[in-house]
Amino acid sequence: MAQRIEDYALIGNCEGAALVGLDGSIDWMALPRFDSQASFAALLGTADNGRWQIVPAVPVTKVSRQYRAGTLVLETRFETAEGTVLLIDAMGRREGHGDVVRLVRGVSGSVPMRVESVLRPGYGAVVPWVSRLADGRIAAVAGPDRFVLDTPVALRGEDFRTVGTFTAEEGSETPFTLTWSPSYHPVPQPVDAAQLVELVTEDWNDWTKSHRTETAGDWVPVVQRSLITLKALTHYETGGIVAAPTTSLPEQLGGPRNWDYRYCWLRDATLTLYALLTSGFLEEASAWRDWLIRAIAGSPDQMQIMYGIAGERRLDEYELPWLAGYEGSTPVRVGNAAAGQLQLDVYGEVLDAMYQARRLGLAPDDNGWNLERALVEHLETIWHLPDEGIWEVRGGRRHFTASKVMVWAAFDRAIRSVEEFQLAGPVDRWRSVRDEVHAEVCAKGYDAGRGHFTQYYGGTELDASLLMMAMVGFLPADDPRVVGTVKAIEERLMEDGFVKRYDEAGNVDGLAGGHEGAFLPCSFWLADNYVLAGRVDEARALFERLVALCNDVGLLSEEYDSRARRQVGNFPQAFTHVALVNTAHNLSREFGPAQHRAESRETGAATA
Structure with a gap:
């Protein structure tokens, strides 16, 4: 079931967009354009209509989040009895491609994590054909759309879903990148997820600093x-x-x-x-x-x-x-x-x-x-x-x-x-x-x-x-x-x-x-x-x-x-x-x- 509307945060690349819930789930995503047929549509249905969740596999005692100052890079902090994890979400844009990047950083302790990706193009209606590429990445194809999922985490298919588990240790960083491209184009080259997050952060900071907001008086942040x-x-x-x-x-x-x-x-x-x-x-x-x-x-x-x-x-x-x-x-x-x-x-x-x-x-x-x-x-x-x-x-x-x-x-x-x-x-x-x-x-x-x-x-x-x-x-x-x-x-x-x-x-x-x-x-x-x-x-x-x-x-x-x-x-x-x-x-x-x-x-x- 979808969360409250205000429990979502926006990520985007000025071409497409996605909504990330407090539970670490992307329940809505439209790529390459805002008005494209959504490939994650759990927001308007159920998990079977598409979502991508990365969350601790143990009870969460506290969730907090913020955008990096002056950017659209989202940081969600999960606290558990076993330790604390930071999930960083951002979207990048390459020529003919759209990248959704998710980084899991271990802040303290040792936290078991789980990931579930349910790609459903066509507003949650289409089950894509999923295969593993020669370089180990997973490709999902449905008509004009191709999604390539890249991560070092061992993933497996389970009931038409892609799932996996891993552990976030203090100081560790586990990357995930989901790249959209036209299915009739060559498979896109992989990207360095951590580097892309920093590039997106830098681009937003450059843009924000080039404009003035001091005229907003007491309400500059909002x-x-x-x-x-x-x-x-x-x-x-x-x-x-x-x-x-x-x-x-x-x-x-x-x-x-x-x-x-x-x-x-x-x-x-x-x-x-x-x-x-x-x-x-x-x-x-x-x-x-x-x-x-x-x-x-x-x-x-x-x-x-x-x-x-x-x-x-x-x-x-x-x-x-x-x-x-x-x-x-x-x-x-x-x-x-x-x-x-x-x-x-x-x-x-x-x-x-x-x-x-x-x-x-x-x-x-x-x-x-x-x-x-x-x-x-x-x-x-x-x-x-x-x-x-x-x-x-x-x-x-x-x-x-x-x-x-x-x-x-x-x-x-x-x-x-x-x-x-x-x-x-x-x-x-x-x-x-x-x-x-x-x-x-x-x-x-x-x-x-x-x-x-x-x-x-x-x-x-x-x-x-x-x-x-x-x-x-x-x-x-x-x-x-x-x-x-x-x-x-x-x-x-x-x-x-x-x-x-x-x-x-x-x-x-x-x-x-x-x-x-x-x-x-x-x-x-x-x-x-x-x-x-x-x-x-x-x-x-x-x-x-x-x-x-x-x-x-x-x-x-x-x-x-x-x-x-x-x-x-x-x-x-x-x-x-x-x-x-x-x-x-x-x-x-x-x-x-x-x-x-x-x-x-x-x-x-x-x-x-």
Whole structure:
């Protein structure tokens, strides 16, 4: 059975990723890419669906772990009555190959150890053909995938598993390397596992030291860990940032809200850009901006809300019935049908991201403005339509208030790009549409009787995405309508001090029943709203409560179930860590990302 979500730690090579549990088991691994068919899938099923465990063969009295400072190299310390062992996990990348390295170091005493490798490509469904190579390494082949396991430990086959035992003596070091390569390529050369761990450590340290995190004030360690996580979820070639390295970790334990997050969302564009640029990650920010332009290039009416790692558009959704699901949470899904939804908010995110990139000093892209202008001109023809909204609901289209706010943002940023950067565009026409959208939102999205904006026109439900209003400058934070909306969210969407996405009773997502956890990015947004409203002490207190939810190595998922007191949702979640970084900067700088984004020379707020 899989462990709690927060009991896992991430290792990766900026191309693929794996999750390592406190029990020394890699229960999820996708190579060579984040969205490849997992070869260890016990996370969503059982050990028979694939895992790789190295653990003491005697009772463990204490487990502790940490990342090497400034790196993604994981060290897990097992203490037993017989002695102490250190398990070091890392991933490296060679041309056409991916290496998972595990080193077992004897710290004290003499500890019997056991190893079990259950390779199951095809999301835990395929039993590979296993053979021993001439040099003693073990090869497992299944279709296009080959895995080569290299270790001095004597291994044997047992019930379609590869198992072995050894002893970790004080001062000893036992290496294991699992290398992925295409099965139709020559067998990869072996690597020195200990040397590779040190090279990976050095590479991460060089990267970390080349960027600044001192602007995070009191929260430098947790911000640095979030930025390392964000980097680990960034594809080294394409610049695309996946929302998470996992699929189908449930938003509702035992329920159906299980989605594949191994793709790149436009929704995250502006906040990701801020997190990178305010931390000095110019190269990564530029790569993300360039990915964005390539992904959305083409006919404006075909823009999607998300894309594959290289900008792929076909993200067909299907189910994996042979996997029992994380703690029985079914169905297990691969692909994401939400890619075909209409979400008007993404136009605002794209235009805002491109505008902020110019404003924050990224070198302009020659094709960027032409593409942006085409998007805005298309938006002029569709902004009045209902959509599925920021949360990708499957309960039917509505006129979601937050979507229309981001429509306003799209026209606002297009106007400001023309006026501030001497670009060409019909600003008078765009200004007219922007003002029309603003007036409509204030008239149809605001419930004067209740004193707050609503989730959708004519409704009574609340939605935490309304917190974006002040953050994008639609209305100032001290506007009575924003104040009333924040107050209503505090009263109706907060549970144990954290913010839920929306009123579940409204069944807007089309999945009746169940209890969804608090949405962590929205909880950070509430702290950002506190900062904008001058409620800094409350912002700091909320931020510190959120940071306290990080697991022992500083990672956060998408949501937190306060009833079960557990993290839920795909893990680790890039959007959550992006929100953490931005809120830390909002609290640590006189003029942080929230103030910078909300600042407007001329916004609809002035005419509201």
